[in-house]
Amino acid sequence: MKQKKYLHLIVETYLEIQDALFHYEHSNGLQDSDIMINLKKKMFQEKILRYQKIARKKHSVSENEFENGCLIAIDFLKERTYLNAFIEKNRLNDYRTEIKGSEELNGDEIKVLKEKITKEIEEFDIEDYLSPLSNFEKSLKGKISNNDSQIIELFFEGIDFENDKKTNEPESIDLSDTSTTEKIIYLKKLGVLDFLKDKQPFLSSTNKLATVLSAITGARSTTIQSMINPIFSKNIDDKNNPLNSEKTVKKVENRLTDIDYNIK
Structure with missing residues (x-):
């Protein structure tokens, strides 16, 4: 599976659960309650494990490969949403607009912009995050916040792929009547x-x-x-x-x- 497939899978699974439970949690005043968090976490994990089985059967993707692909996608999502939140908070979009009306910046402009960004996010590769986004990544704007990406990471941390593999192992064959x-x-x-x-x-x-x-x-x-x-x-x-x-x-x-x- 390509890396963008994992990103799409993680995000769409999270959004599906959010949409499915939106009316219920708001009509019952359960927003951000432990009950809803645990329910969403359980639903998220079940869906991810179901997708993992499909990936194994259809694309021969191992448990480790699937898990690593998801973790890389989540890390990317966290960094992307964090950087976007930082840019918005520090009005760097306004500065960016002053430099150039386009969404793309050249090397010199990126260098200037990087100097505007504090050491708090020096760990990020600014060039990568200011490069043209895919249509799917653009569609994330306004849907997935920095807080959402942290919740996704929390939900994913509890998934036990090895235990699921053992749980779904077929029963042993009884050969006690062997001659x-x-x-x-x-x-x-x-x-x-x-x-x-x-x-x-x-x-x-x-x-x-x-x-x-x-x-x-x-x-x-x-x-x-x-x-x-x-x-x-x-x-x-x-x-x-x-x-x-x-x-x-x-x-x-x-x-x-x-x-x-x-x-x-």
Whole structure:
């Protein structure tokens, strides 16, 4: 998403909520009350999280990328509205008009104007803020004040993108009824069998590995040993090798794919 999209998103979301609740808060005398602030904050956060999900699905925008884009837009908005308020307060627009009737200033004129602005806003890049505005930025005049931009920042600070991601994570799949054959295939596909077989005492004893796996799977150790022997030894009859069952192997692989596991 382009940066101006984030600015548009933040501002429009804020204005929509302000408009939606304007009549209610004024008719009930709740302007600037804690009730209305908390309600607006909740609505703002819900809308932003909803837009974040859309951005992820349609544009493959990560949570971090979306959050950073919004933060940059809010910083820009704060600086823009603060500078505009400062210019209005100090009647710098009048001075600006005296220099030139156009909205654009050249380098020398900007230098003169910068000298008129106190050290209070020296941190801002005056050239950027006096450059021609986009149509959308021009439309903000009179709609978003310096106070509004601070409220937007306050509303945004409480959004927990990571918690929302966890909350919306799909429920786990129950595989408790998995057969012994499937369990051995799972252990093989997940790399557990190979990992354990490289460790002592399992490196030299498949029997001991079968004993441990019987504790994990709940199956008899003799049954497990008849399955894993042909997996690790080509010299043994592989009629009991669970990997020979293409249908069962495919079933296990599909289950692992469903949970986004990368099968090697």
